[in-house]
Amino acid sequence: MPSNLIIRGRCFDWGQRTYLMGILNVTPDSFSDGGEFNTTSAALVQAQALVAAGADIIDVGGQSTRPGAKQITLAEELDRVLSVLQVLRPEISVPISVDTTRAAVAKASVEAGADIINDISGGTFDSEMLPTVAELSVPIILMHIRGTPQTMQQQTDYQDLLGEISSFLARQVQAATTAGIDLDKIIIDPGIGFAKNYEQNLEIFRGLRSLTTLNCPILVGASRKSFIGRILNQPDPKARVWGTAAACCTAIFNGADILRVHDVQEMHDVSLVADALLRQPIQHDC
Numbered sequence: 001m002p003s004n005l006i007i008r009g010r011c012f013d014w015g016q017r018t019y020l021m022g023i024l025n026v027t028p029d030s031f032s033d034g035g036e037f038n039t040t041s042a043a044l045v046q047a048q049a050l051v052a053a054g055a056d057i058i059d060v061g062g063q064s065t066r067p068g069a070k071q072i073t074l075a076e077e078l079d080r081v082l083s084v085l086q087v088l089r090p091e092i093s094v095p096i097s098v099d100t101t102r103a104a105v106a107k108a109s110v111e112a113g114a115d116i117i118n119d120i121s122g123g124t125f126d127s128e129m130l131p132t133v134a135e136l137s138v139p140i141i142l143m144h145i146r147g148t149p150q151t152m153q154q155q156t157d158y159q160d161l162l163g164e165i166s167s168f169l170a171r172q173v174q175a176a177t178t179a180g181i182d183l184d185k186i187i188i189d190p191g192i193g194f195a196k197n198y199e200q201n202l203e204i205f206r207g208l209r210s211l212t213t214l215n216c217p218i219l220v221g222a223s224r225k226s227f228i229g230r231i232l233n234q235p236d237p238k239a240r241v242w243g244t245a246a247a248c249c250t251a252i253f254n255g256a257d258i259l260r261v262h263d264v265q266e267m268h269d270v271s272l273v274a275d276a277l278l279r280q281p282i283q284h285d286c
C-alpha cells in the first residue's frame, strides 16, 4: 500500500498511527446529531472543538444517508455544504472532506477549499464523480454500498460478504484509477450499516483485515451506529460512546487506518492507547 499521503501539508503516514475523521453533519436529520450543527456558527464551534480534541480531518455532510433518509435536492445540498465551507475554511487548518455522492457538490466544495471527497457510493451514484475528482486532483474515499439509503436495508443477501465488498471496492478502485485518480489518493471503506444487517456488520469487523489485500488505506465508520445500539440495548445513539470505543479498538486491531467518529475526544484516547499497544512505529522523514 502507498506509504503516505500529504493533504493540506499534513502527512498521513499509513500504518504509523490511526487517523481520526471528526463528523460534522450540517443536516437537520442525521441519526445521532441531526439539527445540532446546521447553522454556520454552530458548525464552526463544533469543527474547532473536533480539531482541539484531535481530529485529523473534518468530514462535512449536507445529506443524511441513514436508512430511509430523504434525498435532498442538489441546490439544497450545495447550499448547506458551501455555506459551512465558506465559514470553516479560513478558520480550520486540518484537511476538510465533504461527504457527498454528487460530482457537482464535489467540484464546488473543492473550489471552496475542501481537500477530500467522501463518497458513500464508491463513485457509483453519479457517473461524473470519478472523472471530476480526477480533474480536481484530490483524494477520494470509496465506500461499499448496495442500492441507495432508501433501499439498502432490503439488499442484504450476500453469498460471501467480505468477498463481495472486496470485489466491489477493487472494481471501484480500478474505475477510479482508469478515470485518472492516482492510486495513492484512494481510501476504501467497507460501509458499516450500509446494506448490512446486524450479523453482517459484526462479520466485517472480524474479516476487516482481508481488505488490506487491496493495498489502500482503510476507513471504518462505526460511530454510534445501530449495531452497537443492538448489542447494548441502547436506543440513544449518544449513549453508545463506550460501545463505539470497543468497535474502534477492534477496527484498529484488524487494520483500520482512519476512524470516522462523532466522539473525537474519547476516540483520540482510544486510538492513542490502541496504537501504542498494536503498532510498531518506525521513524520516517514524512
Ligand SMILES: Nc1nc2c(c(=O)[nH]1)N=C(COP(=O)(O)OP(=O)(O)O)CN2
Residues within 6 Å of the ligand: 023, 025, 027, 029, 030, 031, 032, 061, 063, 064, 065, 066, 099, 118, 119, 120, 141, 143, 189, 191, 192, 219, 220, 221, 222, 260
Ligand atoms: N466513508 C463513510 N462515510 C459515511 C459513513 C461511513 O461509515 N463511511 N457513515 C455515515 C453515517 O453516519 P452519520 O453520523 O453521518 O449519519 P447520517 O447518515 O444520518 O448523517 C455517513 N458517511
Ligand SMILES: Nc1ccc(C(=O)O)cc1
Residues within 6 Å of the ligand: 031, 064, 065, 066, 067, 192, 193, 194, 224, 225, 226, 227
Ligand atoms: N448513514 C447511516 C447512519 C446510521 C447507520 C446505522 O446506524 O447503522 C447506517 C448508515
